[in-house]
Amino acid sequence: MRKWPLIAVPYLWLLLLFLVPFLIVIKISLSDAALSIPPYTPTLDLAAGWAGLRQFLSELDFENYAFLASDDLYWRAYLSSLQIATVSTVLTLMLGFPIAYGMACAPEEWRPTLMMLVILPFWTSLLIRVYAWMGILSTEGFLNNFLQWLGVIDAPLMILNTQNAVYIGIVYTYLPFMILPIYSALEKLDGSLIEAAEDLGCTRTKAFWLITVPLSRPGIIAGCFLVFIPALGEFVIPSLLGGSETLMIGKVLWEEFFNNRDWPVASAVAVVLLLILIIPIVLFQRNEQKQREAGK
Template sequence: MTKRSSQMDSGSGVSLGARLIVAAPYLWLLGFFLVPFLIVLKISLSESAIAQPPYLPVLDLTAGLRGLRDFVSGLSFTNYFTIAGDDLYLFSYLKSLEVAAVSTTILLVCGVPLAYAMARAPRAAQPLLVTLVMLPFWTSFLIRVYAWINILQRDGLLNQALIRLGLVEEPTTWLATDTAVYIGLVYSYLPFMVLPAYASFEKFDESLLEAAADLGCPRWRTFFVITLPLAWRGLAAGALLCFVPIVGEFVVPDLLGGSEATMIGQTLWTEFFANRDWPAASAVAVALLVLLLAPIAIYQHLQTREIKVRQ
């Protein structure tokens, strides 16, 4: 922000319109984004109960200070001890981190060459290529996962093709395996990796590459010595944009994965919808958030830096 940008809010005449422009989204996000988190935090410290709502204690504001004291003394860390003590949750978290780390790595390996090729394509073709990569992102997530069920099921097209080619005798099981989950995740998140990577490849000065080529640097080496160091911010943003949501992913592992080792998003879903244990679900959510705090903070840092650079 420079001093030029302060004219609209300078002086005493901060207009009603200006106040509204700041206040409306601010209040909306406070009410529907921040407050809900505080409620999750509070309920994660409550106990499950057969009541409506199904947890205790409930803050009784009409009882004044005594009500507040009763409320605070009713809070406990029981749910967190349960989570920490139960292997099911621990495995769930570890499984989620593993799946997210592996699929983000695959996404980097697949996405970076694609993004680089887009940035090296003729200028006139680039907007079309961006649209082509964006288009699947605009179609439904659910539909993209469903498309893979068509292909991966036991008598699906992949097995038909493999048998016709003589590569396998019997149909192989693809659905309900980790392989299917990885295919689904890479397929769904590829645009999130490619577009930020493309944006940073496309931005930098091409004469650097020409200079390297003139000085006899082989092309693959130019890529590692010049291109990657200059573009790493975009790649990191893309990787985090994939990693963080994948840790909490529900749809892909639920539809393509097996039932033996579930990811944390599925555990939370089951806790909430099947077991109706709201405090446990809340505690799982808070623990998940704590786990993701560091990657989210790094992502935010990269983003806010991007804004400063742009201004």
Template structure:
């Protein structure tokens, strides 16, 4: 009887069929918690994206803003529909007819892919060492990884100009130790771009890897070695497969922004570097062709959405397999 009385007190529905006030508040609160990120996504991503799509379907004009049609409140529904009928896909067709944009997309994807692989090769040993370090040292090592974020991104890229230029610090060091007799030409090359991207985005690779490696059960390695595995075999059969979620997350965090990177190619790669970020900037600011630059941005976003969707699908399949 006592148990039944206690259950009656906490029941969400009373005898009269009315919903308990506490349950209603909890339901509303849970819906608000879900609604807030969706509202944030709608306000700061979907709305600007649709504006960019609208501009990409417009035509260039010598006006402010430099495109037509422009929607105004005074046009009314009939005027808005007339403006909608002026939309066209001419800008997207133009992108397919000019090889410059295709080459820029391909070059950007290749540079981003190579930079991602290099960042993984550099970041994995760092994350592995952090995860295997004593517990007391891990916070210090983690702080050292995120320490570059305390300095402006632009200043850090400018610093590499002073390091990589012919009379820079790197060439002075190489010449002083007699390793080379002439200064190396690194600045304004793709090598400088790779160095800049790997340095700038290294924390985005290290942090997800560290999160995966730090929570791994070390007893699995010990059990593998007890069963006859060498340390190398135990790493490739246990450690690396268990860290794959961190590898994929870090690769996406590096690859996606590297594809559209503008500052590093512009400052370290020189004026001859062909990447989609510099091409988009040139169309938007130099040529003031907002519709074409918007079309470039939309296609770039579509290219970047593909690996994100693949990652989400792989995660869903992994969760289903785990069940």
């Protein structure tokens, strides 16, 4: 059969560079930190055969998870990541829906250009887009200078290095992910339904809430997950825009690894983060599945 090499090459690649590394993370999360290279024990001694394997398994424990549960730094980091991701998802929806709606109402010949304008920022570096806000939000930054010039404020506002800056960063970065699925749902919407509702005595606002919003629901749900899932594990945005009081789990993991060099705890943090992410990921997949079936 000729198809086997075709399957085997990408399959083995992903097994070796995606699945195996992940199993190693799980294994190290069950190990103990040690002052050695690599900085954890036990290491599997294959030469010792079965006895070595039994010895290895008996030394694994859930100590690091118990540590995560007992130290409230991690609790607060997970909870505040969830909170930041949720609030920014709602904010992104509030900004993204009107834009997607405007695009769907726009004349047909404008739409490819508008699409292009939404997609283009996605191609430019996330790091640069986040950096752009550093220059705008800092105390002597563009925004504060502008507001002081207008006379709205007397003293510069402290925005950079606060949670608000993190919200702005996440909304800005993930806005295209919210706009595109909502736009594609709204674009398919049959305009005659709204006309029918208006003919039957609905006001425009009422028709919007009764027809447009429910029919664009799959797009709204998809958009929310596409913002929420990456926002939860975000590192660059809280690290550059947030302050010392901004706790996000991606940042904690990074610091645990690079600054504290505690690999077992960093691995346990990663495993728990993934367990939390499974719920939104499964819900997202189900929403996609439903849409695909509805499309058939």
